[in-house]
Amino acid sequence: MDLFNSPWLINMLAKSSKTAQGRLLSLFDILDDWLKAPNVDKKATMDAAANSTLIAYCAEQARLLGAESPEVLAEHIVLIARSAAQQAIEQPSSNSLAHAKKAAHALILAQTHKAGLFSNLKESKPAIYGLAASLLLIIGASAIWMPAFMHSGPAQAVATQTAISTEIPAAIEDKQLTALDASRMYAKYEQMRQGTCQFPEALQIPDQHKAIYLENVVGGKLPSDLADLAVANFYLEKVRCNFTPMLMAASK
Amino acid sequence: MSSMSSLREKILNTASNLFQTQGINSTGVDTIVAVAGTTKMTLYKYFNSKEILILEVLKQGHQDFQNWLNDKLSANTKKPSEKLQKLFDYIEEWVTSPDFNGIGFIKASAEFPKEDNPVHQLSAEQSQQFRDYIKHLAIDANIQDADGLALQLSLLFKGAAQAEQMQRGSGAIKYAKQAAKILIDGALKN
Numbered sequence: 175m176d177l178f179n180s181p182w183l184i185n186m187l188a189k190s191s192k193t194a195q196g197r198l199l200s201l202f203d204i205l206d207d208w209l210k211a212p213n214v215d216k217k218a219t220m221d222a223a224a225n226s227t228l229i230a231y232c233a234e235q236a237r238l239l240g241a242e243s244p245e246v247l248a249e250h251i252v253l254i255a256r257s258a259a260q261q262a263i264e265q266p267s268s269n270s271l272a273h274a275k276k277a278a279h280a281l282i283l284a285q286t287h288k289a290g291l292f293s294n295l296k297e298s299k300p301a302i303y304g305l306a307a308s309l310l311l312i313i314g315a316s317a318i319w320m321p322a323f324m325h326s327g328p329a330q331a332v333a334t335q336t337a338i339s340t341e342i343p344a345a346i347e348d349k350q351l352t353a354l355d356a357s358r359m360y361a362k363y364e365q366m367r368q369g370t371c372q373f374p375e376a377l378q379i380p381d382q383h384k385a386i387y388l389e390n391v392v393g394g395k396l397p398s399d400l401a402d403l404a405v406a407n408f409y410l411e412k413v414r415c416n417f418t419p420m421l422m423a424a425s426k
Numbered sequence: 427m428s429s430m431s432s433l434r435e436k437i438l439n440t441a442s443n444l445f446q447t448q449g450i451n452s453t454g455v456d457t458i459v460a461v462a463g464t465t466k467m468t469l470y471k472y473f474n475s476k477e478i479l480i481l482e483v484l485k486q487g488h489q490d491f492q493n494w495l496n497d498k499l500s501a502n503t504k505k506p507s508e509k510l511q512k513l514f515d516y517i518e519e520w521v522t523s524p525d526f527n528g529i530g531f532i533k534a535s536a537e538f539p540k541e542d543n544p545v546h547q548l549s550a551e552q553s554q555q556f557r558d559y560i561k562h563l564a565i566d567a568n569i570q571d572a573d574g575l576a577l578q579l580s581l582l583f584k585g586a587a588q589a590e591q592m593q594r595g596s597g598a599i600k601y602a603k604q605a606a607k608i609l610i611d612g613a614l615k616n
Contacts, residue, residue: 250598
């Protein structure tokens with residue numbers, strides 16, 4: 175089977191992850207598995223040039239994750255994957271697909287301007303985790319006070335509640351969002367949908383945060399990890415929503 | 427003697443330009459001699475076959491690239507880690523220059539996909555040499571997994587060069603440079 179041109183590969187990618195980044199990076203795992211499988215005609219895997227369907231699929235994922243140039247990212251990732259697969263066939267011990275995945279991940283960070291955040295995270299984990307923790311507290315408090323927001327004026331950050339502090343350490347250790355984090359974010363998105371919200375101009379957002387802001391705040395898509403969540407929450411707090419019923423607003 | 431070697435040079439340069447701009451397989455010996463203003467007999471006097479001419483063009487091109495990169499890096503950087511970080515700056519400079527027509531060993535490998543073909547073998551060797559070059563820069567910079575980083579960077583570089591080759595000004599090399607920085611910074615901290 176010519177793997178790069180197969181609908182099977184697209185199907186495997188589509189079901190590999192819930193996030194666009196996960197689906198893009200799964201390409202390398204699927205190729206690795208495929209090339210390690212017995213009775214595979216490896217030469218046939220690489221016979222033809224990359225299919226435009228695969229590039230188009232990857233470009234769609236790149237768009238979803240807010241890449242600056244989705245087509246360029248997609249093409250680059252597919253080229254890296256082909257090159258690494260070729261090398262895996264010629265030098266199976268080189269672990270080339272795992273390294274290719276790292277390179278592709280770095281490209282995604284470069285295209286979504288998360289590089290700064292990535293390095294900051296490495297330099298100062300406690301600070302970022304502290305920020306994540308305090309913003310989680312804010313979100314937790316907001317969720318608790320949500321009914322109040324529904325009937326009051328502009329949404330304001332309430333940071334005095336400490337009710338969920340016991341749940342935060344576990345969530346941060348994993349760096350992945352827990353179901354609780356996700357449900358809180360969804361509650362926040364739902365809350366915003368019910369009001370008339372004014373979003374800060376994207377132009378005012380620093381470059382490294384733009385993608386997160388557009389995808390996870392304006393777009394209402396769940397952040398993929400806690401670091402993104404912290405940034406998204408920071409900007410969520412800057413969104414001003416009016417939940418006053420239209421009739422009441424008109425009578426003022 | 428000098429006119430003989432300059433004639434050889436001329437054939438080599440002409441073939442190199444034609445291979446880069448029109449492709450290796452689609453450039454016939456007739457075209458090379460016509461453009462170089464010489465005869466087939468002269469061409470075969472210096473290069474026994476088209477295949478040998480292709481191999482010589484590839485060797486020359488790779489040598490020129492390595493020398494250029496070496497000169498740039500040794501002239502403008504001192505610390506080994508700086509060399510590694512500057513690598514992609516110079517590659518970007520080269521890939522975005524108006525004369526860039528793709529990377530010899532990548533194009534040759536695509537045009538001669540059979541593993542037992544001497545042109546394919548030489549391009550694979552040159553690809554490996556480039557990876558080794560990066561690996562040595564990484565070793566000098568005290569990077570633990572120099573092998574791994576060299577592989578990551580060479581994959582980024584090859585992908586970007588191919589993307590730029592297909593579409594000039596695509597910006598692929600710019601993102602490759604930023605990605606390389608992320609990978610190098612990460613490796614330096616480990």
